[in-house]
Amino acid sequence: MSRMEPMLRIKNLHAKVRDTDKEILRGIDLEVRAGEVHAIMGPNGSGKSTLAQVLTGRETFEVIAGEVLYEGKDLLALSPEERAVAGIFMAFQYPVEIPGVGNLYFLRTALNALRKRRGEEELDAMDFLALAKEKMKLVAMDQSFTGRSVNEGFSGGEKKRNEIFQMAVLDPRLAILDETDSGLDIDALRIVASGVNSLRNKDRAMIVITHYQRLLNYIVPDRVHVMSNGRIVRSGDRELALELEQKGYAMVEPPVRQEAAR
Amino acid sequence: MSTSAKALQELTSRQYKYGFVTDIETDTVPRGLSEDVIRLISAKKNEPEFMLEWRLKAFRHWLTMKEPRWQNVRYPPIDYQDIVYYSAPRPKGEGPKSLEEVDPELLKAFDKLGIPLEEQKMLSGVAVDAVFDSVSVATTFKEKLAKAGVIFCSFSEAVKSHPELVKKYLGSVVPYSDNFFATLNSAVFSDGSFVYVPKGVRCPMELSTYFRINAENTGQFERTLIIAEEGAYVSYLEGCTAPMRDKNQLHAAVVELVALDKAQIKYSTVQNWYPGDAQGRGGIYNFVTKRGACRGKGSKISWTQVETGSAITWKYPSVILQGDDSVGEFHSVALTNNYQQADTGTKMIHIGKNTRSTILSKGISAGHGQNTYRGLVKIQKGAAGARNYTQCDSLLLGSDCGAHTMPYIEVKNTSSQVEHEASTSKIGEDQLFYCTQRGISQEDAVSMIVNGFCREVFKELPMEFAVEAQKLLSVSLEGSIG
Numbered sequence: 072m073s074r075m076e077p078m079l080r081i082k083n084l085h086a087k088v089r090d091t092d093k094e095i096l097r098g099i100d101l102e103v104r105a106g107e108v109h110a111i112m113g114p115n116g117s118g119k120s121t122l123a124q125v126l127t128g129r130e131t132f133e134v135i136a137g138e139v140l141y142e143g144k145d146l147l148a149l150s151p152e153e154r155a156v157a158g159i160f161m162a163f164q165y166p167v168e169i170p171g172v173g174n175l176y177f178l179r180t181a182l183n184a185l186r187k188r189r190g191e192e193e194l195d196a197m198d199f200l201a202l203a204k205e206k207m208k209l210v211a212m213d214q215s216f217t218g219r220s221v222n223e224g225f226s227g228g229e230k231k232r233n234e235i236f237q238m239a240v241l242d243p244r245l246a247i248l249d250e251t252d253s254g255l256d257i258d259a260l261r262i263v264a265s266g267v268n269s270l271r272n273k274d275r276a277m278i279v280i281t282h283y284q285r286l287l288n289y290i291v292p293d294r295v296h297v298m299s300n301g302r303i304v305r306s307g308d309r310e311l312a313l314e315l316e317q318k319g320y321a322m323v324e325p326p327v328r329q330e331a332a333r
Numbered sequence: 334m335s336t337s338a339k340a341l342q343e344l345t346s347r348q349y350k351y352g353f354v355t356d357i358e359t360d361t362v363p364r365g366l367s368e369d370v371i372r373l374i375s376a377k378k379n380e381p382e383f384m385l386e387w388r389l390k391a392f393r394h395w396l397t398m399k400e401p402r403w404q405n406v407r408y409p410p411i412d413y414q415d416i417v418y419y420s421a422p423r424p425k426g427e428g429p430k431s432l433e434e435v436d437p438e439l440l441k442a443f444d445k446l447g448i449p450l451e452e453q454k455m456l457s458g459v460a461v462d463a464v465f466d467s468v469s470v471a472t473t474f475k476e477k478l479a480k481a482g483v484i485f486c487s488f489s490e491a492v493k494s495h496p497e498l499v500k501k502y503l504g505s506v507v508p509y510s511d512n513f514f515a516t517l518n519s520a521v522f523s524d525g526s527f528v529y530v531p532k533g534v535r536c537p538m539e540l541s542t543y544f545r546i547n548a549e550n551t552g553q554f555e556r557t558l559i560i561a562e563e564g565a566y567v568s569y570l571e572g573c574t575a576p577m578r579d580k581n582q583l584h585a586a587v588v589e590l591v592a593l594d595k596a597q598i599k600y601s602t603v604q605n606w607y608p609g610d611a612q613g614r615g616g617i618y619n620f621v622t623k624r625g626a627c628r629g630k631g632s633k634i635s636w637t638q639v640e641t642g643s644a645i646t647w648k649y650p651s652v653i654l655q656g657d658d659s660v661g662e663f664h665s666v667a668l669t670n671n672y673q674q675a676d677t678g679t680k681m682i683h684i685g686k687n688t689r690s691t692i693l694s695k696g697i698s699a700g701h702g703q704n705t706y707r708g709l710v711k712i713q714k715g716a717a718g719a720r721n722y723t724q725c726d727s728l729l730l731g732s733d734c735g736a737h738t739m740p741y742i743e744v745k746n747t748s749s750q751v752e753h754e755a756s757t758s759k760i761g762e763d764q765l766f767y768c769t770q771r772g773i774s775q776e777d778a779v780s781m782i783v784n785g786f787c788r789e790v791f792k793e794l795p796m797e798f799a800v801e802a803q804k805l806l807s808v809s810l811e812g813s814i815g
Contacts, residue, residue: 155772171785
């Protein structure tokens with residue numbers, strides 16, 4: 072793939088909630104190149120998280136029109152795990168608890184599943200532990216994380232740090248961060264943001280979904296997009312985020328939202 | 334249907350791995366049940382008179398009993414005259430004196446089950462008393478156990494060589510009149526295991542028995558008796574499989590445990606009897622009475638069971654906490670898939686002072702499976718300071734299965750504490766998506782989530798069994814993989 076080609080190209084993407092008529096994405100166009108960080112902002116209900124979940128293949132949603140090319144291939148034809156193998160990672164807005172499954176065991180299973188399907192050698196327990204310990208430092212996670220079950224009993228901040236830790240270990244080419252800042256106090260936000268920043272490089276692209284501009288003070292994006300009612304209605308550089316903070320989402324939304332009026 | 338629902342359905346429709354029939358000569362009594370059949374069984378086994386008398390007493394009592402119907406399982410009436418009550422591999426000449434003399438077909442069958450006796454004997458240090466249909470065919474490691482003073486033999490042998498112990502303890506925990514199926518077992522039981530650990534002895538190895546039902550239309554009625562004298566310790570493992578048949582087979586076993594002062598008995602079961610096919614045809618009726626008596630002060634009995642097989646599982650491994658400060662434990666994983674049904678749990682009867690019991694039950698339902706936890710915690714008036722903690726968790730896979738929890742609690746004093754916690758959860762689409770987004774396949778994700786759910790119970794199993802139980806659980810849920 073040439074450096075000029077976008078890593079991700081979304082064309083006129085429409086999606087609805089499966090088995091309903093509820094259309095949430097109403098024609099998204101977006102191009103993301105390797106090395107870039109794109110922020111997607113917008114009010115609640117504008118479709119930001121739906122976009123993240125459609126890109127990662129969550130079956131709750133159904134694509135009804137449009138296409139998504141990832142590294143030149145049809146992304147929508149792939150299952151969620153095939154997308155993970157292709158290098159796509161999502162940091163969840165609400166990381167799921169899996170009782171009784173050790174946090175590191177889970178991550179090692181994931182990493183080895185990816186490596187196996189990519190034709191790479193699986194990591195043994197010792198090598199994996201060395202890798203994990205190194206990456207834990209990025210988000211200031213201590214040893215006590217390792218003995219616990221996946222996200223079970225984690226505070227909101229710990230869950231978000233755990234997502235970034237997983238991202239660091241799984242080393243994706245395209246990372247989608249879905250409201251990683253929500254529920255974080257300022258200290259936790261700094262830790263998470265510095266972890267994310269340390270993972271920025273010329274080969275990796277990131278899509279950072281957020282409601283607030285605050286996060287973008289720490290993770291400075293190359294591009295900012297504003298979503299409203301299932302479409303990207305404004306795009307710009309990070310100045311756009313600052314403008315939004317001053318004027319509020321009212322500047323991109325009609326005075327009365329259709330859903331609210333109904 | 335959504336793809337994850339479809340995947341769940343595929344995962345939960347699987348083939349039984351242990352369904353093969355071994356073609357060996359068997360020595361069988363005629364179909365049906367009568368005093369004559371019982372006399373014949375007793376005669377075939379060369380039993381002493383007291384044993385025959387006990388059997389007949391049980392049989393006469395059984396004739397007055399009615400089959401219970403209160404349990405939350407459904408099955409057509411059983412024709413007790415259509416069952417063969419005794420089936421033994423026919424010994425070529427005299428009975429086998431060593432493994433070399435055992436019918437090679439039989440050993441092959443064990444190999445298929447993944448329990449090569451030879452290998453077990455050489456490598457694992459586990460003494461195996463293998464029950465094939467009704468007669469113990471090989472008992473290993475006897476010498477080493479004998480040195481420690483531990484008696485580990487088939488029940489038939491114990492009746493002959495240790496009649497005083499059998500007389501003293503047989504029926505002392507589960508009397509011949511206890512319940513319909515235990516009474517039937519008392520009349521017709523064919524074999525089983527016997528363990529005696531003398532005072533102060535820690536049994537030098539895990540003791541293990543594999544049961545397997547082979548002949549068609551045979552009920553398997555084994556009987557196990559374990560006695561731990563003062564300060565003794567023993568850990569006993571039991572694993573079960575049965576071949577595929579389209580008819581149902583009855584398995585009505587009885588297990589009695591006796592723990593004297595400060596003695597400890599740990600009894601672990603991995604049960605994988607044939608569960609029937611995907612339409613619910615065939616499979617084992619596993620109607621078993623298991624009970625332990627903590628007779629001595631400070632004694633402890635713990636039951637751990639992983640029940641993945643059988644068309645119907647119906648059993649309540651229980652502990653009678655008679656000695657002061659005695660401890661009872663019950664750890665259970667029960668999985669029902671396709672049309673399997675389980676009504677299982679425990680009874681903890683607190684009689685002595687400061688007795689403690691813990692119940693941890695994990696029920697998993699998939700397909701059309703119905704899973705009931707039923708448990709009784711009874712604290713008698715004299716059991717001052719008794720405590721119980723119960724936790725029942727149910728996990729549902731799919732939308733056609735069911736989970737039911739029926740706890741019974743009776744407390745007759747004011748100084749005791751009883752706690753009960755229960756939860757029901759579904760494997761969430763969100764949990765599966767979280768795993769698949771990380772690159773883990775749906776099958777592996779289901780297996781990982783279910784194993785995580787059971788972890789607290791698995792860690793109670795001896796190491797080798799824990800690994801086997803995990804594999805079994807995965808196999809029980811997977812479709813094509815195996």
